[in-house]
Amino acid sequence: MPAEDPRTRQEILDATGAPIVMFDKVSLAFDDKVILREVSFTLIKGHTKIILGASGAGKSTVLKLILGLWKADGGVVWVNGERVDQMGEHDLMRVRTDLGMVFQEGALFDSLTVRENVGYKLWEELRWPDDKVNARVEEILGFVALSEHIDKMPSDLSGGQRRRVAIARAMAAKPRVLLYDEPTTGLDPITATTVDEEIVKLRDLEGVSSIVVTHQLRDAFYIATHSAERSNGGVRIVQADQEKSEEAEFIMLRDGLVCFEGPAGELRRSTDPYLKTFLS
Amino acid sequence: MLASINEWLKAAVLEVQEYVRLCAAAGRGMVTRPFYYRDMVEQFDQIGVGSLTVVLLTGLFTGAVLALQSGLTLDQFGARPFVGRLVSASMIKELGPVLTALMLAGRVGSGIAAELGSMMVAEQISALRALGTDPVRKLVVPRILAGTLMCPVLTVVSDFVGILGGWVIATSQLRVESGVYWTSVLEGLFWQDPWMGLIKPFFLGFAIVSIGCHVGLRTRGGTQGVGRATTNAVVAASVAVLAVDFFITRLLFTLMY
Ligand SMILES: Nc1ncnc2c1ncn2[C@@H]1O[C@H](COP(=O)(O)OP(=O)(O)O)[C@@H](O)[C@H]1O
Ligand SMILES: [Mg+2]
Numbered sequence: 001m002p003a004e005d006p007r008t009r010q011e012i013l014d015a016t017g018a019p020i021v022m023f024d025k026v027s028l029a030f031d032d033k034v035i036l037r038e039v040s041f042t043l044i045k046g047h048t049k050i051i052l053g054a055s056g057a058g059k060s061t062v063l064k065l066i067l068g069l070w071k072a073d074g075g076v077v078w079v080n081g082e083r084v085d086q087m088g089e090h091d092l093m094r095v096r097t098d099l100g101m102v103f104q105e106g107a108l109f110d111s112l113t114v115r116e117n118v119g120y121k122l123w124e125e126l127r128w129p130d131d132k133v134n135a136r137v138e139e140i141l142g143f144v145a146l147s148e149h150i151d152k153m154p155s156d157l158s159g160g161q162r163r164r165v166a167i168a169r170a171m172a173a174k175p176r177v178l179l180y181d182e183p184t185t186g187l188d189p190i191t192a193t194t195v196d197e198e199i200v201k202l203r204d205l206e207g208v209s210s211i212v213v214t215h216q217l218r219d220a221f222y223i224a225t226h227s228a229e230r231s232n233g234g235v236r237i238v239q240a241d242q243e244k245s246e247e248a249e250f251i252m253l254r255d256g257l258v259c260f261e262g263p264a265g266e267l268r269r270s271t272d273p274y275l276k277t278f279l280s
Numbered sequence: 281m282l283a284s285i286n287e288w289l290k291a292a293v294l295e296v297q298e299y300v301r302l303c304a305a306a307g308r309g310m311v312t313r314p315f316y317y318r319d320m321v322e323q324f325d326q327i328g329v330g331s332l333t334v335v336l337l338t339g340l341f342t343g344a345v346l347a348l349q350s351g352l353t354l355d356q357f358g359a360r361p362f363v364g365r366l367v368s369a370s371m372i373k374e375l376g377p378v379l380t381a382l383m384l385a386g387r388v389g390s391g392i393a394a395e396l397g398s399m400m401v402a403e404q405i406s407a408l409r410a411l412g413t414d415p416v417r418k419l420v421v422p423r424i425l426a427g428t429l430m431c432p433v434l435t436v437v438s439d440f441v442g443i444l445g446g447w448v449i450a451t452s453q454l455r456v457e458s459g460v461y462w463t464s465v466l467e468g469l470f471w472q473d474p475w476m477g478l479i480k481p482f483f484l485g486f487a488i489v490s491i492g493c494h495v496g497l498r499t500r501g502g503t504q505g506v507g508r509a510t511t512n513a514v515v516a517a518s519v520a521v522l523a524v525d526f527f528i529t530r531l532l533f534t535l536m537y
Contacts, residue, residue: 064406067409069409069410096409096410097412099410100410107403107406108407109407110402124316
């Protein structure tokens, strides 16, 4: 950020169009296997970044670097105006309060009920009183339409329900950035659409910025081209207008490099042979 | 050949380094906030109360077989009434602590490695960190506290039922008078012996649980990895029990006797 900018860091971050996650030439290798080479991108507040790529392309790695679960070998990772690539675990906890992550297989705690999973952070880390936690958990489970399953164990839920519980857990403490790691992989198209709708609703109704990792184009395009709006008490999912769908930007990872970056329309029209095989 | 030895040494050094780092982090987690009290209570229950049955059974049969075997040997010297001495001395100084620890290595060490290992491969440990929880404080500290403090308690239980088992055999099979047995039990002990038997299990319990946690948290490679981790934890913890027992015994001999 330029030094001559008279605004405070908070003001810059609160403004519309502020960068909330930024990768600057990030590289990572395991032993001699290069996963990412100088990957750069920026997520603007309230926008969606959709990361595509074959499996093993390093999509999950990007999310783990944002959370500081792994450390990059080179380059800089900014999250909410803080450099997380050099940060110790203690300081990272502060940055993570504003991040929610939906892990690839959900990663729900299987010894805890749905209620305890969703309320975990509020109860165990933020130490809210029980009735406040319960109220919030019930509110979120209503949002993802799982209220009647509140006292079940994760193992008693279907795959789609587990993903939605994982989303509910990630959003419980109202983070401003949500990271989704293949939220629809392994789900049938109908169930996948319910998960996509949650992602759209969170973005448009709660104003969270999101990064969605997937290799399922159908869901990627669905998220990019739909928006949610409140209408007389309910929520409607509608086709997004041109401007809104430009706010969802696609990134395609291949061999550790960003091989495409742009909105949905541009990706569809691309003539690059690799992209074409991926799209077909 | 040399290269592979080099590789192996490097891996071993790294492993020890990681283990020491985990123990240090756990040490910090014991003296600074936040604490997870509910997890502590749960672990004391799981490790302590949960191991009671197996410890009672091993203690009882060990004491009984000791009495049976030593009864025969002692007969050759016409010293059958001394059977109580042998039972109490061996139980309290060695067999109680070591057998209890070995049973815990099998039950608790493997359980911890399997549990943390599955959490690791299911990314639940990453999820904990993403939700702002330090897995060492939440998972490792309660287990280490429970293991270190419950192992001595279980050892005392084992010693006691062992001596009781010896008494059953001595009175029923060897026809030693009950009073003679109990006097002999007390006479067999120097003042240092109960201390020795009580100090050792703290170290053994710590070794078992910390190894279980370390192996569990280093699990890689899906369900297969969990199976490997579980086996490794039991083997490593059992060897560690015998090694630590030897070194602590050696140390206590120079310090106390
Ligand atoms: N702990 C690890 N050690 C070594 N290689 C790893 C490790 N984790 C992931 N990888 C490798 O990194 C690459 C990228 O992984 P990942 O980001 O999970 O891919 P994606 O999510 O795109 O499928 C994969 O080829 C994987 O084999
Ligand atoms: Mg992945």
